[in-house]
Amino acid sequence: MDHTKIPFNVEVLQVSVSKETFMEEFNTFLYTASFELPKLSWWDKQVKLTEIFKRFLRTQKSVCDAVITNKELLSRLQVAKFDICVADPLSFCGELLAELLNIPFIYSFRFSEGNAIERLCGGLPTPSSYVPGSTTGLTDNMTFVQRLENWLLHVMSDVMYLYYLFPEWDEYYSKVLGKPTTICETMGKAEMWLIRTSWDFEFPYPYLPHFEFVGGLHCKPAKPLPKELEEFVQSSGKDGVVVFTLGSMIQNLTEEKSNMIASALAQIPQKVLWRYRGKKPDTLGPNTRLYDWIPQNDLLGHPKTRAFIAHCGTNGIYEAIYHGIPVVGIPIFGDQFGNIARLKAKGAAVEVDLQAMTSSDLLNALKEVINNPSYKENAMRLSRIHHDQPMKPLDRAVFWIEFVMRHKGAKHLRPASSNLTWYQYHSLDVIGFLLACVATIMFLVTKCCLLCCWKFAKTGKKKKRM
Amino acid sequence: MDHTKIPFNVEVLQVSVSKETFMEEFNTFLYTASFELPKLSWWDKQVKLTEIFKRFLRTQKSVCDAVITNKELLSRLQVAKFDICVADPLSFCGELLAELLNIPFIYSFRFSEGNAIERLCGGLPTPSSYVPGSTTGLTDNMTFVQRLENWLLHVMSDVMYLYYLFPEWDEYYSKVLGKPTTICETMGKAEMWLIRTSWDFEFPYPYLPHFEFVGGLHCKPAKPLPKELEEFVQSSGKDGVVVFTLGSMIQNLTEEKSNMIASALAQIPQKVLWRYRGKKPDTLGPNTRLYDWIPQNDLLGHPKTRAFIAHCGTNGIYEAIYHGIPVVGIPIFGDQFGNIARLKAKGAAVEVDLQAMTSSDLLNALKEVINNPSYKENAMRLSRIHHDQPMKPLDRAVFWIEFVMRHKGAKHLRPASSNLTWYQYHSLDVIGFLLACVATIMFLVTKCCLLCCWKFAKTGKKKKRM
Structure with a gap:
């Protein structure tokens, strides 16, 4: 450090x-x-x-x-x-x-x-x-x-x-x-x-x-990108770019997985910036560049960015919300599953499963968040809410x-x-006490009734005998 | 209006x-x-x-x-x-x-x-x-x-x-x-x-x-008092003044009650400003003046104010907190009982009961909040907390x-x-379902055991017979 x-x-x-x-x-x-x-x-x-x-x-x-x-x-x-x-x-x-x-x-x-x-x-x-x-x-x-x-x-x-x-x-x-x-x-x-x-x-x-x-x-506003990155981003024209990272914890994928991902990325018209330190996939398209590190927040805040493929760590998700970018989520562990569920429920993301996904799953997810305007609209709504705090x-x-x-x-x-103990917190002792009171009263009332009936029956019998 | x-x-x-x-x-x-x-x-x-x-x-x-x-x-x-x-x-x-x-x-x-x-x-x-x-x-x-x-x-x-x-x-x-x-x-x-x-x-x-x-x-800072009021307040010297109101809803008290209150007020060295529209009590001391209306907030914010006798409506209580004034509370109805309980728990007030109080109860309560510095300190602590918000x-x-x-x-x-319904909210249907499952399993296990025992016993008997 x-x-x-x-x-x-x-x-x-x-x-x-x-x-x-x-x-x-x-x-x-x-x-x-x-x-x-x-x-x-x-x-x-x-x-x-x-x-x-x-x-x-x-x-x-x-x-x-x-x-x-x-x-x-x-x-x-x-x-x-x-x-x-x-x-x-x-x-x-x-x-x-x-x-x-x-x-x-x-x-x-x-x-x-x-x-x-x-x-x-x-x-x-x-x-x-x-x-x-x-x-x-x-x-x-x-x-x-x-x-x-x-x-x-x-x-x-x-x-x-x-x-x-x-x-x-x-x-x-x-x-x-x-x-x-x-x-x-x-x-x-x-x-x-x-x-x-x-x-x-x-x-x-x-x-x-x-x-x-x-x-x-x-979160903070985006700073200008380094010259080489800015040129690559600008070269995307009106199609824009996609930012892709699985965070700093996942450094490598299996060769099969990375090839599958790369071939999906190769099929979109957008340029892709992929933060990846593993072996360069054979299927890597000309539109995709690998980076050891990317200025993620500055890229997400760039006007040409169309989507963010992410593992859905909370920090990255918040940068996407801050800049109003729709997400393709590939949750890997921990709260990432909950994070993507929340973004999906708010209509600002699509989820793909790292274990089960095929190339076309990823491709379809990307097309969906980029081409269906509702994802961008919802991401912008979240962004407006995020920025509008007291x-x-x-x-x-x-x-x-x-x-x-x-x-x-x-x-x-x-x-x-x-x-308080847990049962006091939930008032279970109070409820238990009241139930016991009710049970006691019911017991006594029943006993009294039975006693009365018994006495009454006895008197009746006596009377009959007389 | x-x-x-x-x-x-x-x-x-x-x-x-x-x-x-x-x-x-x-x-x-x-x-x-x-x-x-x-x-x-x-x-x-x-x-x-x-x-x-x-x-x-x-x-x-x-x-x-x-x-x-x-x-x-x-x-x-x-x-x-x-x-x-x-x-x-x-x-x-x-x-x-x-x-x-x-x-x-x-x-x-x-x-x-x-x-x-x-x-x-x-x-x-x-x-x-x-x-x-x-x-x-x-x-x-x-x-x-x-x-x-x-x-x-x-x-x-x-x-x-x-x-x-x-x-x-x-x-x-x-x-x-x-x-x-x-x-x-x-x-x-x-x-x-x-x-x-x-x-x-x-x-x-x-x-x-x-x-x-x-x-x-x-709540807002105090404005200067009208000339006549300011002169009366200043005339209190180092003893200061006490502000007294039971709110705009209670206009009159019984003659007995107002006399009892007035005689308690007459015994303190402070000057008293009492907002009261009823008949002037006979026992009113020379230190006490009655007013149809008082600029309550401006009085509570005056440096000479030592205590506030109040019915503990939320607005008045907040003005007392804002200016850090200890309270003698005479709650009358509704949330006033809860309000004084909160101030008492925080050590910034003493309570007297309107129905049961005697002249000396009120006098002692007043002496306590004025002369025991802990009440002023606690009122000031609440005031600091109130003013220190984001x-x-x-x-x-x-x-x-x-x-x-x-x-x-x-x-x-x-x-x-x-x-959710109330039982869903408290997960009672989930708990009920799980209890039913447990009960069913226990029932089946018991039945199976009994069946086994019965079969075993039967076989035993048969063997014995042979």
Whole structure:
């Protein structure tokens, strides 16, 4: 990483995991998530995902430990009197460091599986009936079977976090902080959750005053392209260009896959800029150029850009929304399936399946988003909504970070639900108590009636006898 | 009303209810709510409240009908091509007019009993376990019995609206719109709900993207006082002044009550400005002056003001928060009980009970908020929080009204929960289905086991016989 470009002080820490091991683990994680998981059944997918996530968190723990046990570093941080800690709860540790330093912390977060962390630790209500999990392709309008699937995902995620992932961290946090606590309790102290989506893109769902939706905070107007790129883009004439990237995580495809993609691209009248570091496909058309790197945001903001072929990472999606570009989505893992589902539901994208797609699938998808004007119109509508906010997402993020620094927290925004158990939260104890009361009353009334009947019958018999 | 001061065109409509009848009804409503309800039991209070509210709505209906059946007015409004309709769902009709004119509408709203309208028609989740009803004195930290009370209030409010208040309006809306509909369905089409509280004051609770909290939008810096008032205020020296009003709705108190209050006020070193139109109390001290009207906001913003004795209407409370003035609250009806509970929980107020208070109760409350510095500190903290928002409440309200006008709606903010029944929303059908599956499997397994045992036993017997 080039530290000279970062406008703040970055410290490189010695940790017990080597960079090679970490990258190897990370690449295994990526490969499994991208290419193995899609082949598995729903159940096996959840189990496998949990397993690789636990392994990832275990590596994270040794990184965490290297910080927490570094007395010199901790005392230096203590002396520096930081005002705030910014963390991402996808991997744990930030909140622990903040607690140790006794400073407020805020989260910058995309999502957790089934929104379990947001729900369990942040108090967010996410009714599974209309809040689809971010890793599913579901929308907010579900059939019974889809609601069943989403409910199972919610419940499984809760179980996975509470009984499989959290326990060893509960123990670790308790040990480090020297008091019995849980990681969830510590996470619940976040002063503010800055969520990296917003309602231009996300299906509306309930949230809390200490959640702020800052999706697209990184977006900015396009800068002019380098001369060579600009010439290539201009050479496309009135047909325009297509921008294509599967993100920085997927570097290579199989030769078969890349040839299949290249031959589809060769058949469109547009020029194509493809960010790809693998072997040059044999079927590459004269209209397509490969690049090690592209200025993605500047290209998406170029007036000649007609479509964006993307793996649907949130950042890329937001750049497409910002510039109003329709998308052909090839989701690979994680929230990418949810991202494309959202864009599709809003009519600004077409999805193709990386595993199953043929050359003509990709070609048809491209023709559809480029030639059917509704996709461009919908993309522009999303763009207009994104730009028409009371305050820019970056400004809101900065405001709340500085608010927490000014007021040493934002406790007035935190709901009291964290004091309740899950059954108290859902009023199950109240309902149970009332049902018990009703049952008791019914029992007593029945008993009384029976007693009366019995007495009456007895008297009747006596009378008869007389 | 002086129409010359209103910067927009106001039309006075002929309705079938006379002003006298309306005011009489309104005053009966006020009197019952203020002085009769507090004497009733919890249950009778709810029943009585529902009854007087239904009567109030029935009057409202004849006002509504005068608009809806006025063809000339409707066609004039249609021709004028309004961009938006702003309504308050406490009394119905605005949404019906907007539907008839086929224009988007937004709500400006304080609350409904037990948040029933927000929950049933707006999709707001309001867990009764930590979201106290606005008419109760409960906080967000409740005992079991309090949660039970709050749960009953929620359920009763739902029942009251759904089965007692709404039905005749459902019929009316269906007739007017010429299609089967419900008032709740119509209300659910509100593009935006501008709620007149915020988190400086309200306990945090979950909300939705089309809810915006604009509490205190009417607040503004204090203007200089008229000469006579300023002289009286300055004459208080370092002791300062106390501002006292029970709002414009309560004009008079009983002679006994006003004497008791006046004698308490006479015993404090502060000068008191009391907005009161009743008979001058005999016990009025030389430090207290009565006024028909006071410039409340300018007085609360005066540096000599030490405390505010108020009935705790939301507007007055927000002016106190805006200027950081501690409050002695004498709640009389409606949300005033909830308002004082919120201020008390935040340590910025003391409550006295209008029915039960003695002269010394009021005196002690006044001494407490004036002499114990924690009240002023907490009031100032609330004030700092109120002033430290990313955008002023009025600007946010204006933004969203104009947003709806620009985009002809804000459908992207509306949750999909309105498509679900209540049992679907809570996933009860999914849970029921899964329980049925489990029960079936258990039944089959048991049956199989029994069958096996029976076969085994039979074979055993046969063998024995052989």
